[in-house]
Amino acid sequence: MYLDTDAFVLRAVKTLKGRMMILLFTEKYGKISAGAFQRGNKKNVESALRPFAFGFFELRKHLGTLNINKTDIKNSYFSIGEHVERFANASFILEFTDKILPEEAPSQELFVLLADFMRLISKRKRGFDTLVPAYMLKSMKIWGVAPELDTCSSCGGVDVNPSTFSVRHGGILCNNCTTPNENNDKLLQDELIYMVNFDIVKIMKYLLENPLTHFENLILNESTAKKLRRILKEYAMYHLDISRLKTECFEGPAVIDPLLYTLKD
Numbered sequence: 001m002y003l004d005t006d007a008f009v010l011r012a013v014k015t016l017k018g019r020m021m022i023l024l025f026t027e028k029y030g031k032i033s034a035g036a037f038q039r040g041n042k043k044n045v046e047s048a049l050r051p052f053a054f055g056f057f058e059l060r061k062h063l064g065t066l067n068i069n070k071t072d073i074k075n076s077y078f079s080i081g082e083h084v085e086r087f088a089n090a091s092f093i094l095e096f097t098d099k100i101l102p103e104e105a106p107s108q109e110l111f112v113l114l115a116d117f118m119r120l121i122s123k124r125k126r127g128f129d130t131l132v133p134a135y136m137l138k139s140m141k142i143w144g145v146a147p148e149l150d151t152c153s154s155c156g157g158v159d160v161n162p163s164t165f166s167v168r169h170g171g172i173l174c175n176n177c178t179t180p181n182e183n184n185d186k187l188l189q190d191e192l193i194y195m196v197n198f199d200i201v202k203i204m205k206y207l208l209e210n211p212l213t214h215f216e217n218l219i220l221n222e223s224t225a226k227k228l229r230r231i232l233k234e235y236a237m238y239h240l241d242i243s244r245l246k247t248e249c250f251e252g253p254a255v256i257d258p259l260l261y262t263l264k265d
Contacts, residue, residue, distance in 0.1 A: 002069065003059040005029060008114060009051050010098045022049050022068060023098065024057065027111050031101040034059055034066040051094055052077040054118065077122045089128040090121050092247040093135055099242045100139060109142050116212040127219030133228040134207040134215055136236065141208060145239045147171040149205050162201045167192035167234045172201060192238065194231050200224065 005028040013021040020036045034057075036049055048055065048071045055073035059066050080090045097114055101107070117135050121128060140146045148171030151158050155177055162172035173193075203224065207215075220228070236242045 001061045003029065003061060003066075005057060005059075006055070006074075007057045008094075008111075008118070009049060009053045010094050011051055012049050020049060025097060025101065025111065025114065026057070026106075027108065028106060030104050030106040031098070032059075032066060032104060034068045036068040048073045048076070050076070052080050052090065052118065054115070075118075077118055079122050080118075083128075086121060086124065086128045088247065089132050090118070092245060093117055093121075093132060095245045095247045096136065096236070096242070097139070099245065100143065100236075100240055107142065110139060113138055113142070113212060120212065120216055123216075127225075129222075129225045129229065130218055130220045131212070131215060133204075133220075133225065133232055134212055136229075136232045137204060137207050138212060140232075140236070140240070143240065145170075146208060147204070147235060149201055149208070152177055162196060162198060165194045165196045165201075165231060167194070167231070167238050170235075170239065172196070192234055194227075196231075200228065204228070 005026040007024040007026040009022060010025050010031070011023040013023075015021060022034050022036050023031065024034060025031050049068075053073050054075045054077065055071055057068055057072075058070040060069045077090075079086075081087050093114075097110070101110070113135065117131055121131055124131075137146065147153070147165070149162075150160075151171075152160050152174035153166060153169040153171030154173050157174045157176065160172060160174040163175070164173045164178050165171065166173050203220065237244075
């Protein structure tokens with residue numbers, strides 16, 4: 001049985017005797033794993049099966065196992081690896097996408113979102129981390145766990161002047177819920193509460209409400225982007241059960257590819 005689909009390569013694992021296991025985010029079948037051999041021109045094959053690559057894949061299914069029969073790579077996104085910061089942010093998003101995707105659960109909306117992200121970040125010269133919180137927020141919206149930014153996530157009150165964001169409650173808190181009293185002392189001890197301001201909430205709303213393609217020339221203030229990313233990583237850990245990602249450990253120019261592993265004897 002043969003299957004065909006467009007797909008992104010999320011991760012590649014080298015095994016024995018030139019065989020590889022490739023984790024794909026496919027348009028038709030969602031996240032799947034498939035085997036491949038390094039046949040022919042090794043350099044060309046590795047380029048086609050490296051993380052970030054996007055293309056058409058023909059898969060052969062036999063006895064419940066998928067193998068890549070043919071590939072037609074449309075874009076290897078080679079430019080992503082030319083800049084450490086661009087590479088780090090794009091790698092983080094690939095791993096994040098892997099973590100939030102269940103096996104064999106197609107999501108056309110997320111597939112298009114990833115395609116937009118890859119196109120935009122591959123062309124950027126700076127401000128790479130601006131696209132990361134936008135992608136994270138939009139993917140959370142797709143899975144129905146986007147933060148509440150219009151009403152108090154604790155009491156549901158609509159008269160809010162947001163100054164705090166609660167990861168555990170899933171959004172902003174009103175002044176009543178952050179004023180110490182006998183009912184919310186426990187809430188105030190929540191270590192997953194962040195001080196925010198109206199501008200950060202407004203930015204989060206803007207990122208949620210507009211297509212990712214609108215952010216081609218948008219660059220967030222560095223401190224704002226870092227704070228948003230920190231909040232959203234905690235939010236994803238709590239609401240999507242995502243643990244710390246390997247790609248959060250990038251430091252300096254000595255970055256190696258954390259999405260391409262080798263299994264040794």
